[in-house]
Amino acid sequence: APEASAGNAGPTAEKKLVVGFSQVGAESAWRTAETKSIRGEAEKRGINLKFADAQGKQANQIMAIRSFIAQGVDAIVLAPVVETGWEPVLLEAKAANIPVILVDRGIKVTDESLYTTLIASDFVEEGRMAADWLAKKMGEKGNVVELQGTTGSAPAIDRKKGFEEALKKYPNIAIVKSQSADFSRAKGKEVMEAFIKSDRNNINAVYAHNDDMALGAIQALDEAGMNPGKDVLVVSIDAVKGAFEAMVAGKLNATVECNPLMGPILYDTIAKIRAGEKVPKYTQNKDQLFDQTTAAQVIGSREY
Numbered sequence: 088a089p090e091a092s093a094g095n096a097g098p099t100a101e102k103k104l105v106v107g108f109s110q111v112g113a114e115s116a117w118r119t120a121e122t123k124s125i126r127g128e129a130e131k132r133g134i135n136l137k138f139a140d141a142q143g144k145q146a147n148q149i150m151a152i153r154s155f156i157a158q159g160v161d162a163i164v165l166a167p168v169v170e171t172g173w174e175p176v177l178l179e180a181k182a183a184n185i186p187v188i189l190v191d192r193g194i195k196v197t198d199e200s201l202y203t204t205l206i207a208s209d210f211v212e213e214g215r216m217a218a219d220w221l222a223k224k225m226g227e228k229g230n231v232v233e234l235q236g237t238t239g240s241a242p243a244i245d246r247k248k249g250f251e252e253a254l255k256k257y258p259n260i261a262i263v264k265s266q267s268a269d270f271s272r273a274k275g276k277e278v279m280e281a282f283i284k285s286d287r288n289n290i291n292a293v294y295a296h297n298d299d300m301a302l303g304a305i306q307a308l309d310e311a312g313m314n315p316g317k318d319v320l321v322v323s324i325d326a327v328k329g330a331f332e333a334m335v336a337g338k339l340n341a342t343v344e345c346n347p348l349m350g351p352i353l354y355d356t357i358a359k360i361r362a363g364e365k366v367p368k369y370t371q372n373k374d375q376l377f378d379q380t381t382a383a384q385v386i387g388s389r390e391y
C-alpha cells in the first residue's frame with residue numbers, strides 16, 4: 088500500500104488501519120449479529136474493513152485470504168467455516184507477515200504459529216450445559232433427537248461432544264437420531280420433518296446446535312401437532328432474540344448463550360498485536376444458560 092503523504096499533516100493524513108475479514112456467510116441470526124458488531128465497530132474506530140462473505144464455502148474463504156494478502160492488509164480476521172484444510176493459505180499469510188486472528192471458531196493445525204490468536208466460546212462446555220439442563224427437565228429419561236451444525240465446523244463437533252459427554256451421567260437418556268441441518272432454520276425444519284415422519288412417537292426432546300435450527304424444528308413440531316416446549320422439549324444454543332421470543336411463547340425451553348458481539352475485543356486485540364504486546368493464544372467468551380423462568384424479564388435487554 089502507498090505511504091500516507093507527509094504533507095498537510097492533520098487527523099485525516101494518518102494512515103487508516105486496513106483489516107480483511109473473511110466471514111462464513113449469513114446462515115443464522117447469530118452470524119448476522121457478529122457481522123454487524125465487527126462492521127459497526129470498524130466504522131466507529133475509523134478502520135478500513137474489507138468484508139468478504141464466503142457463502143458457507145471454504146474455497147471462497149481461501150480466495151478471500153489470498154486477495155487480502157495481495158492487497159497488503161494490516162491484519163486478517165477469519166471465521167473459519169470448517170476446522171481443517173487451512174495450512175497452505177495460512178502459511179502464505181505468515182510469509183507475508185500478516186497476523187491472522189480467528190474469531191468465533193477454531194481450526195486444527197499442526198503448527199499453532201499459523202494464527203496469532205483465537206477469540207471464541209467453549210463449545211464443548213455449551214454442549215454440556217445444554218445436556219445437564221435437558222436431562223433434569225426430562226426426569227433423567229427419554230429420547231432425544233439432535234440437529235447438528237455445519238459438518239466439520241468446530242461448533243458442530245464440540246457441541247455434539249460436550250452433549251454426549253454429559254449424557255453419560257444419565258444412562259436412561261438416548262440420542263435416537265442425529266443429523267446435520269447446517270445451522271439454518273429452513274434445514275432445521277426439513278430435518279425435523281423427516282425425524283417426525285420416521286419416528287414420531289419416539290421423540291421426547293430436541294437438542295439443536297443453534298437457535299435457528301431449533302426454531303425451524305419448532306415449526307415442524309407445531310405443524311405436526313406435537314406441542315413443542317411441552318410434549319416435546321426443545322433446547323438450543325446462541326440465545327438470539329428469536330430464541331427469547333420462542334421461550335416467552337412457551338415453545339423453546341432453554342438456550343445457552345454464545346456471544347457474537349466480537350467487534351470491540353477484536354480490534355482491541357489487533358491494536359495490541361500491532362503494538363507488539365503479547366496476546367493470549369485463546370480468549371474465551373463466557374456463556375450462560377437462559378430458560379423460560381427468566382426469558383420475559385431478560386428479553387428487553389438482549390443486544391442481538
Ligand code: GYE
Nearest residue numbers: 115117118191242270297
Ligand atoms: O452458534 C451458529 C452459527 O460459529 C459460534 O455459527 C458460531 C456458530 C453459531 O451459524 O448459529
